[in-house]
Amino acid sequence: MTGTSLDSVDTALCKFYQEDGKYKFDLINYNEYELNREIRALILRIIDNNASIKELSQLNFYLAHLFADCSRRICSDINFNFDLVDLVSIHGQTIWHNPIPELFVDRKISSTLQLTSISALSTLLQKEVIGDFRSADIALGGHGAPIIPLFDYHFLKIQSEDVVALNIGGIANCTIMLKQSSIDDIQAFDIGPGNMLIDIAMSQFYDKNFDKNGETANSGMVIDELMDKLKSIEYIYSNPPKSTGRELFNESMINNFLIRKYKAEDVIRTLTEFTVYCIVYHIKKYAPINSTIIVSGGGRKNLYLVKLLINQLKYYKISLIDDYSINGDAKEAICFAFMGYINILNIGGNLPKITGSSSKLKLGISASNFIL
Amino acid sequence: MTGTSLDSVDTALCKFYQEDGKYKFDLINYNEYELNREIRALILRIIDNNASIKELSQLNFYLAHLFADCSRRICSDINFNFDLVDLVSIHGQTIWHNPIPELFVDRKISSTLQLTSISALSTLLQKEVIGDFRSADIALGGHGAPIIPLFDYHFLKIQSEDVVALNIGGIANCTIMLKQSSIDDIQAFDIGPGNMLIDIAMSQFYDKNFDKNGETANSGMVIDELMDKLKSIEYIYSNPPKSTGRELFNESMINNFLIRKYKAEDVIRTLTEFTVYCIVYHIKKYAPINSTIIVSGGGRKNLYLVKLLINQLKYYKISLIDDYSINGDAKEAICFAFMGYINILNIGGNLPKITGSSSKLKLGISASNFIL
Numbered sequence: 001m002t003g004t005s006l007d008s009v010d011t012a013l014c015k016f017y018q019e020d021g022k023y024k025f026d027l028i029n030y031n032e033y034e035l036n037r038e039i040r041a042l043i044l045r046i047i048d049n050n051a052s053i054k055e056l057s058q059l060n061f062y063l064a065h066l067f068a069d070c071s072r073r074i075c076s077d078i079n080f081n082f083d084l085v086d087l088v089s090i091h092g093q094t095i096w097h098n099p100i101p102e103l104f105v106d107r108k109i110s111s112t113l114q115l116t117s118i119s120a121l122s123t124l125l126q127k128e129v130i131g132d133f134r135s136a137d138i139a140l141g142g143h144g145a146p147i148i149p150l151f152d153y154h155f156l157k158i159q160s161e162d163v164v165a166l167n168i169g170g171i172a173n174c175t176i177m178l179k180q181s182s183i184d185d186i187q188a189f190d191i192g193p194g195n196m197l198i199d200i201a202m203s204q205f206y207d208k209n210f211d212k213n214g215e216t217a218n219s220g221m222v223i224d225e226l227m228d229k230l231k232s233i234e235y236i237y238s239n240p241p242k243s244t245g246r247e248l249f250n251e252s253m254i255n256n257f258l259i260r261k262y263k264a265e266d267v268i269r270t271l272t273e274f275t276v277y278c279i280v281y282h283i284k285k286y287a288p289i290n291s292t293i294i295v296s297g298g299g300r301k302n303l304y305l306v307k308l309l310i311n312q313l314k315y316y317k318i319s320l321i322d323d324y325s326i327n328g329d330a331k332e333a334i335c336f337a338f339m340g341y342i343n344i345l346n347i348g349g350n351l352p353k354i355t356g357s358s359s360k361l362k363l364g365i366s367a368s369n370f371i372l
Numbered sequence: 373m374t375g376t377s378l379d380s381v382d383t384a385l386c387k388f389y390q391e392d393g394k395y396k397f398d399l400i401n402y403n404e405y406e407l408n409r410e411i412r413a414l415i416l417r418i419i420d421n422n423a424s425i426k427e428l429s430q431l432n433f434y435l436a437h438l439f440a441d442c443s444r445r446i447c448s449d450i451n452f453n454f455d456l457v458d459l460v461s462i463h464g465q466t467i468w469h470n471p472i473p474e475l476f477v478d479r480k481i482s483s484t485l486q487l488t489s490i491s492a493l494s495t496l497l498q499k500e501v502i503g504d505f506r507s508a509d510i511a512l513g514g515h516g517a518p519i520i521p522l523f524d525y526h527f528l529k530i531q532s533e534d535v536v537a538l539n540i541g542g543i544a545n546c547t548i549m550l551k552q553s554s555i556d557d558i559q560a561f562d563i564g565p566g567n568m569l570i571d572i573a574m575s576q577f578y579d580k581n582f583d584k585n586g587e588t589a590n591s592g593m594v595i596d597e598l599m600d601k602l603k604s605i606e607y608i609y610s611n612p613p614k615s616t617g618r619e620l621f622n623e624s625m626i627n628n629f630l631i632r633k634y635k636a637e638d639v640i641r642t643l644t645e646f647t648v649y650c651i652v653y654h655i656k657k658y659a660p661i662n663s664t665i666i667v668s669g670g671g672r673k674n675l676y677l678v679k680l681l682i683n684q685l686k687y688y689k690i691s692l693i694d695d696y697s698i699n700g701d702a703k704e705a706i707c708f709a710f711m712g713y714i715n716i717l718n719i720g721g722n723l724p725k726i727t728g729s730s731s732k733l734k735l736g737i738s739a740s741n742f743i744l
Binding site: 036038039042046047049052053054056057058059060061062064065095096098102104105106107109110111112113117118119120122123124132135136138139140346347348359360361362363364365366367368369370371372 | 411418483
């Protein structure tokens with residue numbers, strides 16, 4: 001998968017199986033293959049309506065070629081025989097996500113759009129490929145997100161504890177699983193920005209992809225004026241089901257707040273504090289005191305951000321997902337491999353109470369464009 | 373399906389089966405449900421790079437809702453029980469087709485893009501949906517077109533005659549099947565404009581969708597200056613495999629020829645003569661004298677165009693597909709239903725010699741987003 005952060009192709013080679021009625025997986029290999037800067041820039045241009053339909057179509061196939069290479073490399077890097085791979089599962093690059101129905105010509109329409117030609121990928125690899133995991137839920141009135149809660153339930157739920165699975169990727173999202181609850185009691189939603197605003201500002205001010213260890217934030221001061229503007233974003237205070245992405249938290253948004261007029265490190269500090277503010281706001285509102293918070297995603301490596309979280313969530317137990325024998329960088333990629341696995345098992349992938357859709361559904365479409 | 377002419381949703385309800393080792397079909401119902409003018413205009417804006425990514429994403433889902441309605445209507449209009457439908461097969465609305473590889477960032481890429489969320493359509497109908505029939509062939513270096521020759525071979529081939537299946541839709545294409553030849557000997561390609569240029573000009577000058585019976589053309593004179601410019605388009609003289617579409621033959625193209633400065637009926641006459649010129653050029657070059665030409669598509673109703681064809685192809689036998697017990701309006705829609713049928717039979721849908729791809733392939737992707 002490639003997430004909202006657009007930094008790399010996160011590629012996981014997994015073996016899924018069932019044991020004692022439970023899903024299990026082995027992570028055989030994981031790597032983040034860097035995404036070409038030109039492609040990253042093009043994706044941003046597409047999202048900002050500054051690309052042609054030809055570029056969009058060409059990118060759709062380019063990504064199939066790129067992901068085909070990554071699929072082969074994740075095997076060849078460890079001399080794993082690619083012929084043994086049964087299935088390739090792909091999230092695709094989100095370029096639009098519009099989960100709330102809006103009047104469109106003469107109908108109320110909601111939609112989501114992930115690029116990567118699934119048919120081309122299947123053709124190039126000569127494997128079955130499953131992808132497009134969000135559309136079906138959207139078509140039934142859901143948000144098509146979050147998808148990760150089912151994975152969290154199967155792999156992170158602890159029967160004797162209240163657990164919050166907190167993923168800090170481009171966007172921050174959380175899954176709240178209370179002790180002794182069932183799958184129908186899970187709460188989950190997108191919190192707001194994860195690393196995205198920080199990364200955008202790091203790119204603008206320093207031409208860097210992210211704030212390593214949070215060092216820049218650590219050297220700056222909070223700008224109250226900017227912080228107040230950020231805190232006024234309505235999404236934060238809206239009720240679940242809710243999901244968000246680069247449509248809201250993007251370059252234009254922070255540029256509208258005129259960040260250029262402040263000192264760079266102060267902007268990074270403020271954005272980091274704001275990101276933590278959003279996370280803390282939601283955890284305090286939705287998760288019981290003493291919950292175990294299991295942090296995954298790139299944001300868990302931002303030491304300053306994690307320090308702020310620990311300081312502001314004193315009555316919660318914060319740990320990293322890596323302590324639970326799950327590679328914290330790989331979690332989302334493993335989750336979408338799991339979505340492919342349950343598609344071929346004909347098992348529903350959405351949790352309607354969480355996405356807001358009207359029914360539990362099989363998610364994903366399938367391509368098997370084999371040479372005959 | 374919706375073709376390059378963007379006038380209607382051509383919807384066929386078919387039963388396919390095999391008898392004595394041959395494919396057969398019954399056309400149970402056929403209708404052309406008019407495409408909303410606003411949607412037609414939006415599709416054109418998308419192709420012309422004048423729409424936002426949000427509009428593209430919303431249209432992708434809007435079309436799924438629209439096609440779901442058409443799928444139900446083609447049944448309910450004749451009181452056919454929709455529950456009896458096994459499969460929905462959909463071409464999707466082409467918005468880009470780029471069959472020749474071009475350098476894109478760091479790779480040579482060709483691509484095609486059809487809109488309609490297959491996953492949303494499957495979800496809304498609770499049926500298996502097959503679509504996206506061109507991508508796999510493109511991924512193997514083919515043109516992803518034409519797709520109709522396999523259908524022509526199975527349903528229009530006459531062992532004792534040289535046959536040209538000529539479809540005059542938005543684009544004109546032909547399949548040439550010589551007597552006593554096999555499937556590997558078929559030639560087929562896109563000829564050039566079918567009704568498209570005529571329709572665009574009718575829309576500009578008269579705000580009408582097409583030239584009914586060719587009456588406008590019949591009342592005009594050929595403009596030599598414009599005809600010479602049209603005849604200089606290189607695509608006409610290029611060798612197969614070749615395919616084309618609205619990327620080349622579009623509004624900008626004819627506007628570049630400053631058609632506004634001529635009399636309206638003369639422009640329509642000239643475009644009609646040019647369309648016939650392209651067809652005649654290819655038939656004389658590629659089909660033996662005395663071939664039976666079986667004409668399908670909306671263009672066969674343009675009496676003036678057909679009269680020109682008959683005059684200029686004296687040494688060929690011109691007939692309408694309707695004489696062969698196939699509804700001439702429905703042919704392409706039936707063909708794409710057939711493509712869905714052979715996908716589930718695991719039979720290859722492309723003819724590599726014709727599309728130029730490196731292998732015979734299963735075409736199409738599948739969605740079965742069932743409520744569980």
